[in-house]
Amino acid sequence: MTTLTDKDKAIVKALWGKISKSADAIGADALGRMLTVYPQTKTYFSHWPDLSPGSGPVKAHGKKVMSGVALAVSKIDDITSGLLELSELHAFKLRVDPANFKILSHCILVVIANLYPKDFNPESHASLDKFLASLSLALSDKYR
Amino acid sequence: MVEWTDFERDTIQDIFSKMDYEAVGPAALSRCLVVYPWTQRYFGNFGNLYNAAAIIDNPMVAKHGITILHGLDRAVKNMDNIKETYAELSVLHSEKLHVDPDNFRLLADCLTIVVAARWGKAFTGDVQAAFQKFLTVVVFSLGRQYH
Numbered sequence: 001m002t003t004l005t006d007k008d009k010a011i012v013k014a015l016w017g018k019i020s021k022s023a024d025a026i027g028a029d030a031l032g033r034m035l036t037v038y039p040q041t042k043t044y045f046s047h048w049p050d051l052s053p054g055s056g057p058v059k060a061h062g063k064k065v066m067s068g069v070a071l072a073v074s075k076i077d078d079i080t081s082g083l084l085e086l087s088e089l090h091a092f093k094l095r096v097d098p099a100n101f102k103i104l105s106h107c108i109l110v111v112i113a114n115l116y117p118k119d120f121n122p123e124s125h126a127s128l129d130k131f132l133a134s135l136s137l138a139l140s141d142k143y144r
Numbered sequence: 145m146v147e148w149t150d151f152e153r154d155t156i157q158d159i160f161s162k163m164d165y166e167a168v169g170p171a172a173l174s175r176c177l178v179v180y181p182w183t184q185r186y187f188g189n190f191g192n193l194y195n196a197a198a199i200i201d202n203p204m205v206a207k208h209g210i211t212i213l214h215g216l217d218r219a220v221k222n223m224d225n226i227k228e229t230y231a232e233l234s235v236l237h238s239e240k241l242h243v244d245p246d247n248f249r250l251l252a253d254c255l256t257i258v259v260a261a262r263w264g265k266a267f268t269g270d271v272q273a274a275f276q277k278f279l280t281v282v283v284f285s286l287g288r289q290y291h
Binding site for chain 2: 029032033035036037053106109110111113114117120121122123125126129
């Protein structure tokens with residue numbers, strides 16, 4: 001289990017403060033990139049009429065994903081408990097292979113680097129990467 | 145053999161023709177050493193790597209970052225032959241340097257992020273896909289001769 005230091009938490013909260021107003025756009029862009037760069041992830045969305053970047057379903061779902069990230073930021077002191085319901089959803093209903101959390105995390109990092117190059121320095125990158133890893137672990141907590 | 149579309153070939157040539165090696169090389173390597181600190185195990189003789197600032201300012205890290213990035217030029221010029229192009233380098237990294245090949249993937253991810261930070265809007269999902277496909281082939285080739 002990745003332990004977030006006080007420094008990590010402070011960095012994540014500060015960065016989130018800066019980027020949260022663009023959360024919907026970040027989510028849409030990250031999801032669109034994931035479907036393009038890792039086409040195997042499209043298998044989870046065969047029920048969508050349109051999987052192209054910028055489409056209605058992609059934008060809506062990107063927004064949903066980022067609200068999960070926002071929740072994790074607000075519960076940063078105990079992400080596992082904070083994401084309990086979402087973990088049950090992913091475990092019993094969605095059954096997304098946890099390898100894909102790493103893939104989406106990478107795409108989120110790419111988008112943040114792309115939109116906020118000055119803020120996304122190596123230290124911020126390290127803390128955010130740890131945070132997303134903790135989030136992913138919490139999300140797969142109820143899998144087995 | 146890897147199949148490349150015209151878009152992918154053009155994109156790779158474009159990215160590297162515009163590449164600022166002196167900035168991107170050091171940025172990618174130092175970022176890798178900061179974000180994935182266990183990668184520092186290969187640089188015991190590089191001096192001060194005690195914290196992010198030290199790593200980012202370290203001249204040996206900077207110089208090596210440029211060397212690594214120029215190492216990709218070979219693949220850019222031989223896109224239809226990347227596996228053979230890196231056979232010798234793969235042996236070197238395995239038998240002499242003893243680098244866990246997963247580190248190539250970590251560095252490739254950091255390079256993607258540095259390029260994404262510099263390209264802005266032009267770094268579309270399709271461009272990212274082409275770049276990551278190229279890096280995946282390089283990473284695979286560098287690990288190919290390990291035994």
